[in-house]
Amino acid sequence: MEALSEKIFLKLDMPNDQNRRGDRDKIFDALKEKYGQVIMPYKILKELYPKCREANFEITVTLARRDYDWVVTKIECGDTTHNHYGLCVDLGSTTVIMRLVDLNTGNIITEECIFNKEIKFGEDILNRIFYTRNSKEKLYEVHKAAIDTFLELLDIIEKKTNVKGEDISIMTVAGNTTMIHFLLNIDPWTIFQTPYTPVFNQPGFINAEEIGIPISGYVYCFPSVANYFGGDIVSGLLYTEIYDSDEISAFIDIGTNGELVIGNKDFLVAVAGAAGPALEGGISKFGMRAKKGAIDTIKIINNEIKYTTIENGKPLGICGSGIVDLLSEMFLNGWVDFSGELKENASKHIIKVDNELAVEYASKDESKNQESLIFTQSDINQFLKTKSAAYTMVAFLLGEVGLTLDDLDRFYAAGAFGTHLNLESAVTIGMYPDLDRNKFNCPGNTSLEGAYKLLTNRNLLSKVDNIASKINYIGLENAKDFLEKMRGASFLPHTDIDNYPSVKANLIKRGLL
Template identity: 50%
Template sequence: MAFSTATTENISEVYTGCLSGLSLSKKLYLELTPPSEGDTMADRERLLYALENQVDGPVSFPYSVLKRDYPAFRLDHWRVTVTLVFTGDGWQVSALEAGDTTAFHYGLAVDLGSTTVVMNLMDLNTGRIIREEGCFNGQISYGEDILTRIFHTQAGEAQKKELQEATVSTFTGLMDRLTAHTGIDVSKSSVMVIGGNTTMIHFLLGIDAFPVFMSPFAPVFNDGGFIPGRELSMPFEGLVYCIPSAANYLGGDILSGLLAVDMMKNEEISLYIDIGTNGEMVIGSSEFLVAGAGAAGPALEGGISRYGMRADAGAVDSVSVKDGVFTVTTIGGEPIRGICGSGIVDLLAQLLLNGWMDLRGTLQPEQSERIVMKDGEPAVVYGWGACPGDGRSETADGEDRYFTQSDILSFMDTKAAASTMVSCLLSETGFSPDDMDHIYMAGSFGKYLDLESAITIGLYPDVPRERFSCVGNGSLKGACALLADRRLFEKLARFIPNMHYLQFATVEDFVTQMQASKFFPHTNLDAYPTVKAKLLEAGVLK
């Protein structure tokens, strides 16, 4: 089930808040005065009294932690290390250990995606990411798409429990791998911060997610607070915090991303875009935030094509055509098995720029021998099972790999939905693409695609390229940032009350705009001046 591993050598992030003692948890070594005949203060109250001069704000000491850890007081003559987690308005004792264990201070940051889950182990004394592990979400066995999983849970409480257990099992597997590779028992980390969409967090907490998708689309909760890991049946002794959601389709993964880019830092206008199966986007500055979300479809994960696939070994991830020579690269340099989202975007951009496809997405068979009839319609072959001339195979199984005319039209629906959501968000706020000071591309798709190709097909607006920034996994980075700097709670608290959520379905001309976007790059070529210039230079436009 594993798909990736990143080690210390290729992770360079250091979160400096930890170096200033600002992490979400702290460990304090205390040498308490032992009780005596003249001092019979109880152990719990003795600890809380000692902490009054050590931390700002109130401290709570839950019964569950007291019952589990109270023997530590007497194991080393009242020399103890207390772990405290900041919960937004105070501190909560999450562990008590005998002796000085302050050197062992770790936290976990997680991106809980519907397809993949990624977990980082952070040293909270240094702010260094020690290791990253990722795998496919165990929920997939109950449905590739979220709706199928939600309908599965409607069969009864046992089915809800299955989704919750699948999520916990995924987390447990990642924790086990982190422990195995680092020698650090990560189950004893003090806190875990999770970014995930609204439905994923409902599944994790074992709460019915059906209201997320049922009118009037009001989730059961947005903020679940801090929860002991053991209450979630997770082998984790610390507290678990899921970054809150703002709406049914605007989850904690997006709010986490806004933390990662510091969306409200100044008066400059920023646009945050995370396009996958769903498209989520936020426009704003220090003064306001307007967000919208909607279904984009499976195209960007390769799901529209017979040979579409996730970004895995053997997937075509880039395409170029130069002087009529067609070249592809695959993940891992493996023989071609299929094509993933970034490869599709490259493929379509190259087809357009070389005149192999017109602006309506119609393939032009006379332009290349790679455009042939497949399954009763034109298709472009990106991997020959047997190359014309020498019979050499470019594919893993000796069968052709191709992208059909129907695949192109299906992709246009996804492209149109994504670009229309962006244009609606801009028009509803009175801005144009040129008003954007920063455009943040988030998500795994935004990380791997070629920016020029994405603009060429009209997925992103045509503005100066230096305004674009690739965030990568914003959900994970935001979780790491909060883990390292508790002051971000204040910024998180500003997001939701300052955020207006736009329902794209209520935009009067949304469908009309989508139809206009079903061209490459758009019916209004003047909105894409650099693309228009390339098409004129290539002779594709007259």
Template identity: 45%
Template sequence: MNALTEKRYLTLPEPSAGDTLAARERLLAALPEGCRLTLGCMQQLYPVLHEAGYRVTVTLCPGAGGTDVVRVEPGDTTDRNYGLCLDIGSTTMQMELVDLLSGKTLAEAACTNSQTQFGANILDRILAVKENPDNLHTLQALTLDDVRQMIERCCAQAGVPPEAVSAMTVGGNTTMLHFFLGCDPWQVFQSPYTPVFFDPGVLRASELGLPIAGNIFCMPAIANYLGGDITSGLLMTDLDTREDLALFLDIGTNGELVLGCREFLLMGAGAAGPALEGAVSRSGMRAEPGAICRIKIGPDNRLRYETVGGLPPKGICGSGILDLIAEGFLSGWIDSAGNLQKSASPCICDVWDDTRQRNVPAIIYAYDGNVPLYFTQDDIGEFLTCKAAAHTMVATLLESVNVSPSEIGAFYLAGGFGTHYDLESAITVGLYPDLPREKFKILGNSSLAGAKRLLLDTGCRARLDQIRALATYVQFGEMEKFVENMQAARFLPHTDASRYPSVMRRLRERSKTFPPGKLAAERSGAD
């Protein structure tokens, strides 16, 4: 293991009448050239060196342009070295405390990002700063308070003092890292899209008021919409080293896509996520206790569901919506254009929509007490638009290099949505190409995992430089045939059904189970 930081045990010559070298210079003389002491470390030299008989352990951490000596401890503590990795999501923040000698995660913590006090949408927070510059300080303070609390919780769980943490790596999108560092992110969303930084460099934890001894490493961005969460995630793939082509897709509020190999990396981003995360439906919600997360329509034409935590249903999250559309399509409740078929099930009926002030067709998929939970025809349309955007990013990027989906060696799927959905449902609706299932690699929170990988392998710093050097950022809206491809992808699974042979096969199998007359005649319900 080649960890980001290193601890060295030193036996220094004790000062005498003939050796009056100062403590700082005495310590540096025993270290490689280019090392320098942080102020915090220098303040520890006396009385630590004197009381330890000049037998001490120093912690070396990469710094801006050299190596920083960030801590000095009495005796030999080289058997203990710790790091923190952090993912700053726009809604949720996650942290792990890692043993840098064994690679094991010793403690974990997560919290809701307190920035949400300014709005769930990132743009709301940016506009809040534009309207009142003082809000920038508040947003940074909220973020840093969250980070301090997670540090405290992780260290308490593992019995590790915060000052023993020798480094922290941080993943997050461009806006989140701007707020973390107290930089105005207005230019992230404002043409010509030149934010304060793409790579902020190595920072001292003390500059941010964080209680650890080591430095802070923020993952570098590629562009305004391709941030450090994506470069961090790419560390969990082999796109930058493999000979054949592979894809990386992270679907959250936005969708970020990377296509490439060791010779090039094409990258782009687009708004692909809100409907896929449940944001368009009145009863849509995050994957919290009570959210419907799994749906199946059985041979008896009845809809059955599972909820997060096994609690009574409160709404439906992204994975549940994906299942609902996929199962509805395979069972004849929804046609290829996304239209609800009222004759297919009594679960499909007109409901009053307060927002639109009219009756709309909908699938009533469950009840919250006596209150129906439903997904409307308009919700399906919004879902298809977002689904089409994600599909079209992949299709257009592949077309730009004259590559068919079958030529892709691996398809890496990142993000919370990519972790919890049913892969077959995603392919059934046409979200992803119909590839052999073994080509799909589920990464989970790749931003956090990549930050951990950097902690454990300092060679990842060179990989990040290589990834940025290989990267070419593309604007999907300006690419030829993007709009045409988008329209073709607004169907289930696609206007060209031959692209989805496995889905067509499942559809034929279901039609044998559900003859058309039987679908209309049998009574069904949401269990």
């Protein structure tokens, strides 16, 4: 373990006639040999006496690693090295996940997830930004909501594990550019205004106390690359290690925004754009987030819709992975055509609602107090835009570096959406490219995993900087034919079916082609 902080037990001579070094200097001498550049803040200096002498100079020093030095964050009496903790955080605009890690072993002690308290200022990040516009007080409110989210998580963790903030010496945070601005009480207005330049990409190590987080050390926020390309993605790249690989990988994370990176150890190119609310339940009356009662998988068997719900709850709506399944199954069963149009007579589940075709994927059942749940043609059309954006980003970025799909050795579908998605369905509707399935990898919450990886391996600090500076970020506004390409990709699976040989074979097998 070479974690981002260290605890070291020192057994030093008590002051005596042979050794009259000052307390501070004796500790420094002992640390410098192992740690090199060390700083002892004034706050710690003030606490040395009489603490060290009362402890008979058997003390434990906690040091937090920064870019090029170590900071003494705590001095305790006796040997407390067993008591050494860190936190890693995925700071999402919707949910915040905090993981408590034993920094002696790397063991995960607990992981907690709550909603980001900033939501009360707007579910959409843009609403929060507009809320804080031109007001330091309102900016502080949103900032405080972020901090309060952290405080609640720390509280939950302390109640569960008995580990207190003062025993935590370091925290790594991965979040998008705006979320980190809010966390640090810095106005994110410029991120969304041309020319979309944040106040900072890399904020450096920040004393937790200065932003009101009650741990005894430092907060490290992953650097962003651009307005829509935040530290959460840099963290994800750190986790996947595509920047160190000979293989050419694509890394895609589709959530509120969509980010895509293609590259290997020699190059990294990236695009990003707002994916819109399609995947978070915003497009349909019955669309919803992936929580209890959301339909997350769908199969059509013998012309009947079979579904599962999250935590087996009563069906309340459909989440992203359910939508992808629904579209894919309808396409493979001839309920929608190549352009995504519902076929009126293909199934009894295709009904007319307010003069618009829709599929009723869950029927009304008064005995179960079950409402009718539908997905309309408009919903489908809206979703097709998202799926074609995902595909087009890949095609565009490959084109920018002169590669084709065949050159991709690996395809990482990161994030919650990537994790819960049925891969076959995503390929069937043309959201992901039709690659050898062995090339796909769904690594889960890479933002959190990257933050964990850095927390437990300080040697990666310079890697993070390398990744951030190596990425060649291409603003989508420079992609002149992007919209045109998107239209081509809005067919199921694509205008050019030969791009999708496995889907083509399946359609032929099913007699649909």
